Amino acid sequence: MQKKSFLTYENIILIALMCLAVFSRLIKHEWNFTAVFAASFAFAVMFPKARVKSLILMFGSMLVSDIVIGFHNTMAFVYLGFALSLLPVYFAQKNVTRFAALLFGSLVFFLISNFGVWFSGNLYTHDLNGFVNCLAMGIPFYKNQFMADMLLTPSLISMIIIAKNNFATAAYCSNRSEI
Numbered sequence: 001m002q003k004k005s006f007l008t009y010e011n012i013i014l015i016a017l018m019c020l021a022v023f024s025r026l027i028k029h030e031w032n033f034t035a036v037f038a039a040s041f042a043f044a045v046m047f048p049k050a051r052v053k054s055l056i057l058m059f060g061s062m063l064v065s066d067i068v069i070g071f072h073n074t075m076a077f078v079y080l081g082f083a084l085s086l087l088p089v090y091f092a093q094k095n096v097t098r099f100a101a102l103l104f105g106s107l108v109f110f111l112i113s114n115f116g117v118w119f120s121g122n123l124y125t126h127d128l129n130g131f132v133n134c135l136a137m138g139i140p141f142y143k144n145q146f147m148a149d150m151l152l153t154p155s156l157i158s159m160i161i162i163a164k165n166n167f168a169t170a171a172y173c174s175n176r177s178e179i
Helices: 009-026 038-045 051-069 073-093 093-122 128-177
Strands: none
Touching: 009 038, 009 051, 009 128, 038 051, 038 073, 038 093, 038 128, 051 073, 073 093, 093 128
């Protein structure tokens, strides 16, 4: 019985995307313009049976980068927002619904993370007006995240497809040379 290797195509993509997501948070960038959601979303689309790994990618990249950047009082809301933002992709089967899931996921993260800012902070009054004001002030952050999600997700999906084709070709050629 042959032992299964850890370095499968899926795990290599997982590690590469996690490194990219961490790097995108650690380099100088516009607020919320990172690859965390895009990488996790792209992985979930390309490996639909690996739901746990897409969550590991998201939480792992956030945790590693937060260790470097620092922790804050709204982390629970940020992590929850990210986790819930992936749910729509798990149910999306076609490209149109996946695009809707991407749009909805970005919105879910925006609402939950801003709820955390409003709920745990002292910047806004703790009433409906304060919450609405918090959401309004968060729009520039949402715009950056939305742009990152819309630009990076299709790019990462395309790169995964290209990598898969190259991986399959390399595996085929390697098996042919053993004959």
